[in-house]
Amino acid sequence: MELLYPQEHLTCYNYEKGERPTIEKVGIKKGQKWELFSIDNKAFFVLNGSLRFSFGEFSGRSIIAGKIMLIPSGSQMVFRAEEDCVFIIIRLHDTKHLCDCFSLDVLLREKTDGFEPDLYYLDINERVESFLSFLDICMTDGLKCTYYFELKAKEFYFLLRAYYEKADLLGFFYPLLSKDISFSDLVIKNHYKAKTVQELADLTHYSLSGFQKRFKKVFGVSAYHWMKDVRSKSIYHQINSTEKSFKEISDEYGFSSPSHFNDFCKVHFGTTPGRIRRKKTANKI
Known part of the structure; x- marks a missing residue:
């Protein structure tokens, strides 16, 4: 037909x-x-x-x-x-x-x-x-x-x-899911556009104090720590699953130097970006 x-x-x-x-x-x-x-x-x-x-x-x-x-x-x-x-x-x-x-x-x-x-x-x-x-x-x-x-x-x-x-x-x-889906949906759809809590509050049309209070109530953690965790996961993805150089990733996420980026990875991932990338060959995408 x-x-x-x-x-x-x-x-x-x-x-x-x-x-x-x-x-x-x-x-x-x-x-x-x-x-x-x-x-x-x-x-x-x-x-x-x-x-x-x-x-x-x-x-x-x-x-x-x-x-x-x-x-x-x-x-x-x-x-x-x-x-x-x-x-x-x-x-x-x-x-x-x-x-x-x-x-x-x-x-x-x-x-x-x-x-x-x-x-x-x-x-x-x-x-x-x-x-x-x-x-x-x-x-x-x-x-x-x-x-x-x-x-x-x-x-x-x-x-x-x-x-x-x-x-x-x-x-x-x-x-x-959250106890306030309208708010959490608004956050999830805008978080990748913001680099700071203030920018995310602006994007969702809240005052900074009002945003932080409602965020903590809905997500159970502070907006700062939530954004930090999301940023860490995004950086890990860039290291593990893309061909970008470490300098490109470091610059994209605003690290002041390669050593600062290296230290960040050690603290958050327990190892260096080089070791993370070498490991990906075993789980190659």
Whole structure:
């Protein structure tokens, strides 16, 4: 079955033409490297093949066909296909509710004493597989309307609500969850643009004191220590998963000298940047 009046779709201003489509399908060959900087929260569906990837403190992780991974906004990721791979990415513009009657923060009630935060994959179950299959067919036909994609993203939320255990959804969405999702979502979507707590407060339209108070209440740590931890994870990723020189990384993150950068790595990672990079050959992406 063919898409009718294709030229009308292609010339419509609602047709997805930008660099950040709500939904996209990507294919990469075995051994090919693929890099991603995620401005938005994304759901990452592996249809075929398998990938190794690194981001933040996670190194040499794998994801295989039939799995869904959440990629939080601000993530810098490097993937390498272990075999020919096809995946679909859906940008999650609303990360507060699965439906009008189910706020994501409700999932925190499912947290038990034995819960350990980590990368958590959902299985592509029968209903989501059907959803992805039909979506793929329509995209292949050329149906790429912005409004259609937004409806499909909402449909995915409804499927999560209807066909997945709350305990599994807790693990999947945990990086985004807090007791005040509106505020934490605002922070997560803007933190990578700021170098200081004051800049982050400005970006989120708070006074410095008001921002620090609310941040501590929501995240349980000070904004300064949280940003310091995020910065450390980003630096580790740059050392471990990119080809940038240490000088480039040092300059990018504002270190005053190579020795200062070296000392930072020893304090935060327990070793030098050179040793971190040499180790990556064992977990090569």
